[in-house]
Amino acid sequence: MKTHDFLLELGTEELPPKLLLKLSYALKDNLSSELKKLNIGFDTIKAFATPRRLAITISAVQGKQLDQIIEKKGPSIQSPEMAISGFAKSCGVDVSELEKKELGGKEYFYYSKEEIGQSVSELLPEAIEKSIKDIPITRAMKWGSSDYSFVRPVHWLVIMLDKDIVSAKIMGLESNRITKGLRFTDPIIELKHAKDYEQVMSDKAQILVDFAKRKELIRDQVLSEAQKNNAEVVIDESLLDEVCALVEYPRAFSGSFDKKFLDIPQEAIISAMKSHQKYFHLVDIQGQLLPLFISVANIESTNIKAIVDGNERVIHPRLADSEFFWSQDKAKKLEERLPDLDSVMFMKSLGSMGQKAKRIESLSSHISDLVGFDQKASARAGLLSKSDLLSEMVGEFADLQGIMGGYYATNDGETQAVSVAIREHYQPRFAGDKVPSTNEGLVVAIADKLDTISGIYGIGQAPTGSKDPYALRRLALGLLRILLEAKIELNLKSLIDYSLNLHLKEVDRSCGDDIYSFMMDRLKAYYKDANIDSNVYEAVLAVSPESPLDFHLRVEALNEFTQIENSKSLIEANKRIANILKDSNEKNETLNPKILIDDSEIKLFNASESLSKKLSGSKDYQEVMKSLIDLKDSIDSFFDNVMVNTDDDKLKSSRLALIRKIRLLFLSVADISYLSS
Template structure:
């Protein structure tokens, strides 16, 4: 029998919870690539992960001997032999590289000629020798941001590797991975007195882990069990759970034998603002708040333990004590903050440094005030309300709650502003100023929120460039790429007619206290932005050729760029677009052959042929029909009107002799073609679409 089950388990110290799922998936994908590279067949691969293990179970692995065909084509026969039929230097070098003499090579004949050819069928390395190499390679190719080194071997991985299991059915595959020899002893639960679990056959995995110590190795199964059990617990008190995907993923990665417990906290803590309460329960304690039918929080929480203890009451009491301490802190900070209004914190920002060379948070706030006043006219937000939002934007950063829980910045500002009877849009903008905070994050909903977010991000980005903190290819410590993408997304998706060049220059003016020429810095920032624009459109799924065709015109008006990309993408899907683009290509090729630039006016008296008269009239009609469309920047309509040129251009090329013997007629026809090219290229550079 050649088809067997292969088990590989990598026992580690506790892996980072936020990286467990991704690390496991990378291991799985890398292993598949390695198997494909060596042409090793299999039916299916299952992958598993817990805090202290990564595992693969390969079903019906084909273990029979495999052969690989090595084929190498050498020099042509004409180049392989001299006049006297002796091998040339090129032929000798090729044969030596193949490990043969020239006369041992065969000949390959094709329609294009004959070549020296080497073909040998080799037996591939035994699969039992390959498996440890494949496994180590798959592990080393996992992309890990921060690695650890351990032992004298100085190996690198996310966490130290302590145990290796490689079983092919019941046979232990001997080998070393990260210099650790393989065996058939699985890592047991961290709380178990017996440190290992002996496994006799790969087929027993993962059921043997559950049978011995309730270890659920399958990440997806473990996750589903946790979700089901927390819902059941909440239902017992007539409550429900709001599924927080990030929290579920984190908890699933923290335990391998999940036990769900219900605990309580004092009702007085329900007076704490909902966001602070949820943040404390979820973010700080990794627990689940419970809601009633009115979506109000109940004085209960659910936590997941990794240990099934006989003294479950002690575990619950211990978690309740910790939760009480955390909520007491939050309650104290909140009450202390509310002794003063949010706006009264503005002058305190003078004592908080924003950046060494860019001043305090108070100075940043004054820059935001000026920026948002200018941006408001483009975003259609109320100017006075926008200025008010800018002045309040950083006031929550000196509150007790934000100092204790930094992730609540903006959220606390919104809550405190609402309690101070600030306008709703102003209050919401304080929260929205930090959106989007990561790739794919939601955008601000309010016009003031959009204006404040752009102001905050461009102030930081331009300031960092101004003082020389520019991102490199592999380092971006101030997350300026994320800030740039945030600005780009807001402007494009919210359809704000804001020119990037104007925005950058306006922001740089506020940093430039020395009154120096900042044009070079401005150009660098624009290049940085446009690289992000290109990447964003590419990741969004737009054709690279279309993106390049639009960006080649160096426009910095993102609204205009977006409308062009949308229009060209639509136009390219129409049936007639290929014909139009081929016509543009033909016109461009004809004009490029001329040694001089074609310019001047069309001489109507020299237009003789019916086909060129029709084309000329179509040109005039297009100018008249699209004059207002160009002003209104309705590019889709303009491109659709370009299709009216298809038949006239075809007939012109088919019936009219461009290179007429009369130089004036010839030049006049070339000018007509140049006028055509000019109107086609008025929107984008079509040469990228040929």
């Protein structure tokens, strides 16, 4: 069958940069899905995206659908004549044209016909229109007097198979072979063949339509500019993605700003450059911020100095604003802002930010007391942790909350422990972010996250399905990471209850178990990402450790245990013990070593006694599992030579009690019966 190269390009107004890749991938996935539904085969599908266009190319698209046999099952041959004739009529044939086939011992009428595949050019317009329509868009726009809507107004449409235009009308646009170049030059480009799209756009319009290639070109240009300035550039990948989504024809350049602005906290300068101007910042060999920036233009200019001067003029008032905010904010201490937090709503039914700060203070004091950290410093940091929300700087740059609080605390004369704790208490903010570096920071971070989780969960706003509007899953995982990575031993269940009791009466104080289950479920996801078998997680969960750190140590030990050669036979032995004990009542079991008669059971008893003493109270779970492996031969010998369910009731009772003792040794780490396949 003949195959074709296909091209779709949708020309638009400038697309939202933070959504560009999502839109591009959605269009690609939708079109791929539609073609598969139509039974149209193809080789490779590729998406392209620039600020003004979404495009798809597909290689080796089948020229037509494959012919297929359509078969419909009708009533049985014993059915009433009316039902049979009705089926035939629905198929557009006479009853005599129906076939009879046997199914499940009965004969039925069937209708079958060969459906000839349609030409791909006939099917593409509807498939493309549906693919575009199904792109998830939160806020669609309408333009002109039309009823069409899209994320941005659409201005041109290219649909081609090889050299030919595929006739279609989508969103009021007639398909064509004409595309456009850069907005500033806007050359009209006539495409001769679908497969030449990427090369033609590069040659005739200097536009790299491939997002990944354009991104790497920008990276290279930015690094080159940094080298010219004998500096190192800090490339934030999310900023690089955003810049790539803003330009079609990238040309990086560098500029500078007044050195006096370096007196402002560097995070404020960086935030102003990134959020407002999309600039990359530069640092010296010691990592100190330099009064330089790198930006990326969307055009090749014959007068680059004019572009540089323009950008330097624009960044000056931005940094001047930050300088003003910094000066104004320092005039009022964090402590003096506390009364004003009472007028800032945290969330309905959860009170004000002032009330939240007091809860964090109480929780921080409680947690630090439990783990032996500085209670006074932790409580102080917890109380002041939200005061910077009222500062001018955080009002302008929300991503600086906590960070600016740390600077203001230092300026206020607070201790370093308090300042650092305030600065770091939002950490980890995202996957891969570091946990706080100080004891006090760890405590306040736990307190803040737990207060939010318990409060929002307690007013019935728990995450549902894929919806998690308050990012409780991220907060829960961050809290758990702190406990595991900082090796903090805490009873999470009792801590949740303590947190719930600090909230207003509107919060359901009986949902502690649900919150605990929700948080432990996040731990399951954590282990999945670490490629740890879910059965290992379930085996530990079965013995209900209430400390996440304790839970984690058990998981590590059990995961290591499963890699040992002898583990499988020991797992099976444990499963056998569990099955024997399933119908036994522990109250009727009494272990009397004096009536044990077989050498195998005496040996197992002695080994279990020795091991029980050795492991009593031990939390070295890896050593526990290794010691249990040493019981393997004794357990195997016991089951080879001893009948547990003997007619002698006292002997049977002792033997059941003995194997229950062995099972309890296993349960001191986890229920390894979950590991059996």
